Structure formats: structure tokens, C-alpha cells
Amino acid sequence: MTLVWGNPLHPPGTGPRTHVFIIGVGRYRHLFGGAAPTQGIPALGQLTSPPISARKLAEWLIKGQLAGAPAPLGSVELLLSDSTDQNFSGTQVADATRQSINAAFAQWKSRCDADQGNVAFFYFCGHGLQKHVMSLLPEDFAESKDNLWKDTIDFSTTYNGMARCKAGTQLFVIDACRELSQAAIMDQDFGGTALITPRLGEHNLRTAPMLFGTKVGLQAFGDRNGVSRLTEALIECLDDLGAAEAGANWVIDTQHLGTNVQKLVKHRNVDQKIPEQHRQVVVPDGESANGPQNLRVFPVGSLPNVIVKLGCIPNSIEQEVTFFADPEQGPRRAAPGKGSWITKLPAGRYVFGCSFDLPGGDKAVRPAPRTYVIPPVYDTPIEVLPPHPVITVLPQPPSQV
Numbered sequence: 584m585t586l587v588w589g590n591p592l593h594p595p596g597t598g599p600r601t602h603v604f605i606i607g608v609g610r611y612r613h614l615f616g617g618a619a620p621t622q623g624i625p626a627l628g629q630l631t632s633p634p635i636s637a638r639k640l641a642e643w644l645i646k647g648q649l650a651g652a653p654a655p656l657g658s659v660e661l662l663l664s665d666s667t668d669q670n671f672s673g674t675q676v677a678d679a680t681r682q683s684i685n686a687a688f689a690q691w692k693s694r695c696d697a698d699q700g701n702v703a704f705f706y707f708c709g710h711g712l713q714k715h716v717m718s719l720l721p722e723d724f725a726e727s728k729d730n731l732w733k734d735t736i737d738f739s740t741t742y743n744g745m746a747r748c749k750a751g752t753q754l755f756v757i758d759a760c761r762e763l764s765q766a767a768i769m770d771q772d773f774g775g776t777a778l779i780t781p782r783l784g785e786h787n788l789r790t791a792p793m794l795f796g797t798k799v800g801l802q803a804f805g806d807r808n809g810v811s812r813l814t815e816a817l818i819e820c821l822d823d824l825g826a827a828e829a830g831a832n833w834v835i836d837t838q839h840l841g842t843n844v845q846k847l848v849k850h851r852n853v854d855q856k857i858p859e860q861h862r863q864v865v866v867p868d869g870e871s872a873n874g875p876q877n878l879r880v881f882p883v884g885s886l887p888n889v890i891v892k893l894g895c896i897p898n899s900i901e902q903e904v905t906f907f908a909d910p911e912q913g914p915r916r917a918a919p920g921k922g923s924w925i926t927k928l929p930a931g932r933y934v935f936g937c938s939f940d941l942p943g944g945d946k947a948v949r950p951a952p953r954t955y956v957i958p959p960v961y962d963t964p965i966e967v968l969p970p971h972p973v974i975t976v977l978p979q980p981p982s983q984v
Contacts, residue, residue, distance in 0.1 A: 587672065588656070588659040589657050591694075592693075593693075593698060598700065601655065601701070601878075602660075602695050604705050605640055605659065605660065607663050608722055609634045610664040611630075611664070611710065621728045624728075632810065634665035634667075636815075637663060638661075640706060644659055651881070653878075658691075662687055663676045679722050688779070699749050700752075701749075702753070703753040704756075706758070708759065711757065714773050717737075718735045718737060718774055719759060721735070732774060736775055736777070738757060738777075740781070742791070742793065747781070747782055747787065752878075753791040754792055754794075755793045755869070756794045757795050758796040788872040788873055789872055790871045790872060794868075795868065796812075796865065797863065798866045812863045816865070820840055820844045820959060821878070823888050824843060824887065824888065825844065826887035828957070831883055832880055834879060834881065837878065841868075842867055845865040847890075848863045889930050890925065890926075890961070890962075892961070897967070900967060900972055904967070905938050906924040906965075907937065907938065908933050909933060909934040909935075909936070910931060911931060928956065930958060932955050934954075935951050937965055941972065942972075
């Protein structure tokens, strides 16, 4: 186990804190490409994105320390299995084996138990499989060909067992595939063991959202040697793109975080023209017995950003128009050039529109009705009525005979 930030114990009298447990598994000893592959294993190999994604999340949390949150950052526990190195900010991090995960989980859960106002934040990025339960695969998965699942983590039971934890707010992010392998289909003992099991009479009320990187039966995606799509969107939404209004303040809360991550990933699927079969499908889930809980609170007067994408109908004229945004207060913001415009703007009321040259040489301005934009994304094309600009047709090179 490796505590990369904070105290090994929750300091008495310090009030609620957010205690984070991050696991990123890319190096698998007994899968294809590993140091000692096991016969009869599921068709899974080595990964590059999970350790990168885990480091990125840890870096973001430590940098801002959830300042201004009802439960500021208290600790960050990090385990990595990386084929390149085990370093994090000068610290050698322990491997994400089942034994290390067990030990780190016990320490993390103990810190979370120290105050009912604590936030317990569990994050896993690596291989996952799902049958009747969701199973997470540590580095030493499939060490025994006679019992492939003995070291796997039964996340479904672990989630239910975490109701024994006194932390009233719990957040679980599972950035892993949820496919069903042939080995899982054939093996009656699929699933592994839980990190904590439910117990009668030890069920505390909790708000405990889950955020899965995909739906049951599908893959989750991470670009090779890059941060995974879910983790990238999660960090952006924890930063400000997941914000929702709460009276005079903007907050990141348990009610809107998952759905805003889902909206942001869906927007990126379309904007980046990702093929249908490779599109990420983020799934929020979980229970909310304590109602919505604030994870971050913005200072009064501080506004979150919104990704604004402006296009027009008909889209055939987009290449000839220049888009603009007129805020309720302040100067106009204009696109740097002609064509569709993607930018970030503070949440609020705007008049969006576009301008263009008419065939006779006059300038036309087409504003849309005033609208109120909130995170994470505003993507509504502007309807432009005739007369339209003249479409510039670039000359085609002569054909070669």
C-alpha cells in the first residue's frame, strides 16, 4: 500500500475529509504479453491507459486538494501496476496485487470510518468482467489455472458491503470493461471475493453513486498511452463541467456528477466522430439514501465553464459564417474565424448568433433567441433564414489523364 498524500489516520477533531483510494492496473503478469501467462485465461492482454489515468486523477486531486469542499481532501492511497515504472511524484508506488489491494483497502476504510461526514472515494481502472457480479482484475489475476478467480475482486458485493462504512457519502468509479469472457461463461465459480461483505445490522444510510465506464456487455475505452475517456471526463466534471446550480452557489454534487460525465462523454463521441462500435457508454448508478451531497462548492459569484459548440442550419453555409456570443453583461465574444465554433464560456445567459456577407456585399447578422447555458455542454445549432451567404466553391485541380 502507498499513501501518496495525507495522513495514515484521520486526525481527530479535523472534521469531514475526502479519503481516496485509486487503483490503476496495466501490467498483468498472467495475461497475454505478461511475464508468466497462464493457460486457459480470458483473451485479455496488457494495458497502457490505466496507470496513466490513475496518476492523472491523483495529480488533480492533490493539486487542488478539493479546496472549499464540505469534505476537503484528507488522503490519497495509490496502487499501480505499470509496465514502465512505479513512480508517482518521486514515490515508488506498490504494485496493484490482490494482497496490496486488501491491505490498502483496510487502511482506507478505517480512515473513511472516522467521521460520518467523510467522503469515501474508490476508483479502479483496469480489466473488468461481468457475469452475475462485476469482477475487477488485479495484477496477479489468473495466477492459478485451476482457480482463475481466486484473486479477483467481487465489486458488486464490495459495494453492498461498504454500507457498513460510516462515511455518509461514497463515490465509486469503475473504469473497466463489463464484457463476459468464454472462461467466465464456463466457470461456475466466477466472481472472486469481496473486499468487504455485507452484514445484517450494519447497514448505514449513505449516498453512494457509482459511475461505470460502460454498460453491461460492452468494452470501456482508453487511448493507448493516454488518459481513458471516462477518467478525462470525470476530472473535467470534478473541476467545473459537472457543476449544477444550488441557490446562489454552483456546486459539484452527487446528483449531477454522473449524468454530466455521461453527457460530456456522449458529446465527445459525436464531436470526435468516433465510430459507433468504439463509442464510450458511461452508466451512472447507485443509491442515494442521504439525498444529494455536495462534493465541491464554488465561491459566491464564481461561475463554472460550459463547452459551447455553435453551428447552423443549414450546415452547408457554416464555412461562410462567423459565430459570436453576446453575454448578458460584458463585451461580445467572437469566433477567431469562419466555420463552426467550439469554445468554453462561463455559465449564464447569452445571445448566440452569426454574421456573414450577402451576395450584394451587405453584412447580415442573425442572432438567435437569448438562452441560458449550464454545464457541461451547450450544442444547439442556430437556424439561419434566407437570404444566405454565397458559398465559396474552391477550384478543383485539373484531372490527370
